[in-house]
Amino acid sequence: xxxxxxxxxxxxxxxxxFTAGVALVVxxxxxxxxxxxxxxxxxxxxxxxxxxxxxxxxxxxPALVVMISGLCLADYLFVPPYGRLDVFDRSDIALxxxxxxxxxxxxxxxxxxxxxxxxxxxLAAVAQSRYEMLLRHDNERVVARRATDETHRMLHYIxxxxxxxxxxxxxxxxxxALSGHDxxxxxxxxxxxxxxxxxxxxxxxxHGDDIARIGSALSPGHQRVRFRTGExxxxxxxxxxxxxxxxxxxxQVLRVGD
Numbered sequence: 001x002x003x004x005x006x007x008x009x010x011x012x013x014x015x016x017x018f019t020a021g022v023a024l025v026v027x028x029x030x031x032x033x034x035x036x037x038x039x040x041x042x043x044x045x046x047x048x049x050x051x052x053x054x055x056x057x058x059x060x061x062p063a064l065v066v067m068i069s070g071l072c073l074a075d076y077l078f079v080p081p082y083g084r085l086d087v088f089d090r091s092d093i094a095l096x097x098x099x100x101x102x103x104x105x106x107x108x109x110x111x112x113x114x115x116x117x118x119x120x121x122x123l124a125a126v127a128q129s130r131y132e133m134l135l136r137h138d139n140e141r142v143v144a145r146r147a148t149d150e151t152h153r154m155l156h157y158i159x160x161x162x163x164x165x166x167x168x169x170x171x172x173x174x175x176x177a178l179s180g181h182d183x184x185x186x187x188x189x190x191x192x193x194x195x196x197x198x199x200x201x202x203x204x205x206x207h208g209d210d211i212a213r214i215g216s217a218l219s220p221g222h223q224r225v226r227f228r229t230g231e232x233x234x235x236x237x238x239x240x241x242x243x244x245x246x247x248x249x250x251x252q253v254l255r256v257g258d
Contacts, residue, residue: 005118005122006115006116006118006119006122007115008118009059009114009115009117009118010058010059010060010061010114011058011059016057016058016059016062017062017065019054019057019058019062020054020058020062020063020065020066023050023053023054023066024047024050024066024069024070024073026050027046027047027049027050027066027070028046028047028070028073028077030046031043031045031046031047031074031077031078032077034046035077035078040078040079040080040091043074043075043077043078043079043095043099044070044071044074044078044095044098044099044103046070047066047067047069047070047071047073047074047099047103048067048070048099048102048103048106050066050070051063051064051066051067051070051103051107052103052106052107052110054066055106055107055110055111055114056110056114060107060111063107064107067100067103067104067107070099071095071096071099071100074095074099075092075095075096079091079092079095144247146245147245147246147247148246148247150244150245150246151244151246151247151248153244154244154246154251154253157242157244157253158253161253161255162200162201163201163202164201164202164255164256165200165201165202165203165253165254165255166199166200166202166203166206166225166239166254166255166256167197167198167199167200167203167211167214167215167253167254168197168198168200168251168252168253168254169196169197169198169215169218169251169252169253169254170196170197170198170249170250170251171249171250171251171252197215200254200255202227202255202256205227205228206225206226206227206228207225207226207227207228207234209226210225210226211225214241214254218241218252218254219241219252220241220242220243220252221240221241222238222239222240222241222257223238223239223240223241223254224236224237224238224239225237225239227256237256237257238257239254239255239256239257240254240255240256240257240258241253241254
């Protein structure tokens with residue numbers, strides 16, 4: 001996979017140039033401290049190390065600046081005759097050939113490795129993002145399948161117990177009303193959900209007080225309501241309430257018990 005941003009692994013801003021300047025000054029200071037011991041031996045080694053470290057942490061451009069600046073400082077301060085640039089001899093030629101060649105080779109290798117590392121990190125981030133998207137889509141698919149199965153179960157339940165239905169209650173976070181000219185008006189329940197009630201075939205036989213009670217506090221499980229047995233006679237009957245979580249919301253179905 002081609003990743004064009006792999007070459008942009010280095011940090012941006014003036015901080016990297018400040019770091020490069022500090023590294024150049026430190027390298028020159030260390031070489032000056034060692035100059036009484038080393039003399040003209042390895043005049044550019046400290047600057048080579050500084051350039052490689054800057055390449056690793058700050059990128060190619062600051063490393064090249066450190067390399068070129070280090071070459072000038074090494075030739076001026078640590079190649080005899082010291083402190084003079086008007087004399088050009090074999091020592092200067094050796095420094096001008098060996099120091100840039102070795103430094104550029106190491107810098108190129110470090111740059112390639114850093115680009116490969118950054119490319120691998122980008123690919124890993126993309127793979128992680130795609131993996132999370134797949135997980136999210138898979139979870140959504142499972143939830144949708146579960147809601148569809150629950151919808152089928154509710155429809156089968158309603159068809160199976162059609163003659164024993166008392167009411168169907170819809171619970172939604174937003175106002176929702178079941179279709180039908182005799183559906184009760186939507187209202188808020190105690191848990192903040194909007195409740196809409198559609199009466200079933202046995203709704204008219206239930207006592208009005210029980211309808212009002214179960215309409216605001218209906219919960220899954222067994223319920224006991226009063227059914228009309230005569231003009232003024234009422235009989236307690238065991239009923240069953242079941243809850244269904246579908247893709248369009250939650251429904252509670254109350255029916256006469258078996």
